[in-house]
Amino acid sequence: MNADSLRFGDDLAAFADSVIGAGISPHVTALIEQAAGLYDEPGQALALLERARAAAPRHPGPLIALYRFHFYGHRLEQARAVGEDALTIARVALGPHFGDVPPSEEATRHDAAVRFYLFVTKGLAYLNMRLGELDEARMLLRALRHLDPKDVVGGGLLSHVLARHEAGGANENSPDYTVRGWSASL
Secondary structure: OOHHHOOHHHOHHHHHHHHOOOOOOHHHHHHHHHHHOOOOOHHHHHHHHHHHHHHOOOOHHHHHHHHHHHHHOOOHHHHHHHHHHHHHHHHHHHOOOOOOOOOOHHHHHHOHHHHHHHHHHHHHHHHHHHOOOHHHHHHHHHHHHHHOOOOOOOHHHHHHHHHHHHOOOOOOOOOOOOOOOOOOOO
């Protein structure tokens, strides 16, 4: 079986390895690298990234590259759509019961598949905030808080930003410095 067509829902270890770059064909890697060299030609870069994604539709590598392409190109709605696809793929790999109970702190800190899921959730919360979809951002932050109650991946800062925004900006109770941990407002 080709590594790019591997059904990650059946093999969580393979998915976790793929998050850190394993299991991707040289052809797909070459497409992603070629796209990276075409920063000044976004149409051609996008075509290459879409080919990479089509060649490895369930591998996180092309999704990460496509997400970055859209995010750094300030195409936030497209980045959000790619992030939603990435979250779906991670959810399938982690299994139907992932999230029923928060993962262990060890998994939150060191398990590549779990961390991928958490960081994608955090990224989606951020994108939804930027796009003005505050209810969706709040829902994602609640889910992240449930999965990462110790705020290992730093989603708590986004909850503080959202709370501050909804309170109308800075006030005497808002610190002027970066804070960690979850706000009580979610």
